[in-house]
Amino acid sequence: MLNNFFLKKKNVKYIFVCGGVMSGVGKGIATSSIARILAWHGYQTTCIKIDPYVNVDAGTMNPVEHGEVFVLKDGTECDQDMGHYERFLNKELTKENYMTTGSVYLSLIQKERSLYFDGKCVEVVPHVPLEVIDKINKAQKLSKADIVITEIGGTIGEYQNLLFLEAVRILKLKYPQDVLLIMVSYLPYQGEGMELKTKPTQYAIRSLNSAGLQPDFILARAIIPLDDNRKQKIAFNCNLNPDDVISAPDENNIYKIPLNFEKDKLGIKILSKLKLRPKRSLANGRSLWIKRLEQIRRATKEIKIGIVGKYFKTGDFVLSDSYISVIEAIKHASWFLGYLPKIDWLNADEFEINSSNLSILKNYHGIIIPGGFGSRGVEGKIMAIKYCRQNKIPCFGLCYGLQLMIVEFARNICGLKGAHTTEVNPKTKYPVVDILEEQKKLLKEKLYGGTMRLGDWECQIKKGTIAYEAYKKIYVNQRKQPAFISVLERHRHRYEINPKYHKILQKYGFVFSGTSQKGILVEIGELPQKIHPFFLGTQFHPEFKSRFLHPHPLFVEFIRASSLNAA
Numbered sequence: 001m002l003n004n005f006f007l008k009k010k011n012v013k014y015i016f017v018c019g020g021v022m023s024g025v026g027k028g029i030a031t032s033s034i035a036r037i038l039a040w041h042g043y044q045t046t047c048i049k050i051d052p053y054v055n056v057d058a059g060t061m062n063p064v065e066h067g068e069v070f071v072l073k074d075g076t077e078c079d080q081d082m083g084h085y086e087r088f089l090n091k092e093l094t095k096e097n098y099m100t101t102g103s104v105y106l107s108l109i110q111k112e113r114s115l116y117f118d119g120k121c122v123e124v125v126p127h128v129p130l131e132v133i134d135k136i137n138k139a140q141k142l143s144k145a146d147i148v149i150t151e152i153g154g155t156i157g158e159y160q161n162l163l164f165l166e167a168v169r170i171l172k173l174k175y176p177q178d179v180l181l182i183m184v185s186y187l188p189y190q191g192e193g194m195e196l197k198t199k200p201t202q203y204a205i206r207s208l209n210s211a212g213l214q215p216d217f218i219l220a221r222a223i224i225p226l227d228d229n230r231k232q233k234i235a236f237n238c239n240l241n242p243d244d245v246i247s248a249p250d251e252n253n254i255y256k257i258p259l260n261f262e263k264d265k266l267g268i269k270i271l272s273k274l275k276l277r278p279k280r281s282l283a284n285g286r287s288l289w290i291k292r293l294e295q296i297r298r299a300t301k302e303i304k305i306g307i308v309g310k311y312f313k314t315g316d317f318v319l320s321d322s323y324i325s326v327i328e329a330i331k332h333a334s335w336f337l338g339y340l341p342k343i344d345w346l347n348a349d350e351f352e353i354n355s356s357n358l359s360i361l362k363n364y365h366g367i368i369i370p371g372g373f374g375s376r377g378v379e380g381k382i383m384a385i386k387y388c389r390q391n392k393i394p395c396f397g398l399c400y401g402l403q404l405m406i407v408e409f410a411r412n413i414c415g416l417k418g419a420h421t422t423e424v425n426p427k428t429k430y431p432v433v434d435i436l437e438e439q440k441k442l443l444k445e446k447l448y449g450g451t452m453r454l455g456d457w458e459c460q461i462k463k464g465t466i467a468y469e470a471y472k473k474i475y476v477n478q479r480k481q482p483a484f485i486s487v488l489e490r491h492r493h494r495y496e497i498n499p500k501y502h503k504i505l506q507k508y509g510f511v512f513s514g515t516s517q518k519g520i521l522v523e524i525g526e527l528p529q530k531i532h533p534f535f536l537g538t539q540f541h542p543e544f545k546s547r548f549l550h551p552h553p554l555f556v557e558f559i560r561a562s563s564l565n566a567a
Contacts, residue, residue, distance in 0.1 A: 013276070049078065073092045205239075462513050
């Protein structure tokens, strides 16, 4: 049975990344960095994320608990690490690159129901691990990657990870020279005068050994770089060569991490263990990356951006992961224009408690109203939007942010008192934002998972608008400027600007600069630049398509407008 299952393209290599000691240790960034390094050496790479949740996808997960829900071009709702993969590799991934425990079991059960197994008993082992391997091979085939890097979510020793580790063990047993296992482990540091503690990593390796696996490399995460003594201690106690213990110190810029790994020559070491040679010079491969990092190093001007949200507060802590793609998009655009971004979290609830708190917005060069769901903090966001509109502070609304811009404009400019989104007030007299018609039946039947307007949809951008000026620098030949620019942008929402109110909103000066192909749905709304320097919102999520070397044009335009406010 196993021999019939293992059908893979000749010379395909597999790398698995797991984590030890604690969650949030940086496996996603490590996976992205390894993929980037190997791409610099000339290899086609792709990344896969395995989430150990029974959820079929990340769409129904709470962002405060799990972090941002990232959306792929095909509409797959997935873990935020998928965003890191796309940003580091400058590639668009698909549903084949993401799996959960739930999706693996669902796929396996569907096969059993269709008699795929010809009536044989389907067992947790080996069939679940084999289904995992099958999904990895499908992702490789689709991407035509030479090397597939798969991140196993969670931490070694957790019960829910055992089946994924079993998949690694089976694959490594079958193809020992084609499979590597890398463990990212944390070394605590208790303060000045204390050493980095290796004992937790030793216990993590023992847990990994109990699953029949031994790592080929350990990436030692710590607040400071790892010294030779600690490398030798880990190597001796964990049965590794000291050269295979790689220092992974904290870094204030995640895009430096591939270069940090290369200080220990991680790329060459990986290729050597996989019996591969570099296809091109590392210096040539990473030249643009280093050039952008050098541009960041030379930047001296600071730009202050405030994010008015509600998903970042958890007890006494701030969980910035809820808006990780927004944060990265701000950084990409700011660095591109030569600025150092300073980003602050502004809790929308506090504006509702005391409106005098709104004056803090004057301390920022630009304000972002990010996406979200539900009624909490909505009035605080609307108050912030009004303040930015009246005080000419650049304001960028994302998804729900655009919808609340429309609500504010309808109430205070169009005279539609009490206007609202039906998501918050189903009985509002003026439902300027309403649910998509096709969504009403889905919600009635409680079909929430994977049923929103998701993934890439076409947007036509009208000439003579802020949005057009932003996109034309990338999409249009400067000598030939068409009346519209067509782009694909990623969505995740159920509600839209109500077409019944398009005319009155436009009558009072709100410009629909981007619409769906037939002009029915509003994709981008803005105020003319003669009225406001930058008051623009998108129904889609532009942050999902921003890249380190290729910032999103709307974020670039927002930072440009904010920089004028800073002058």
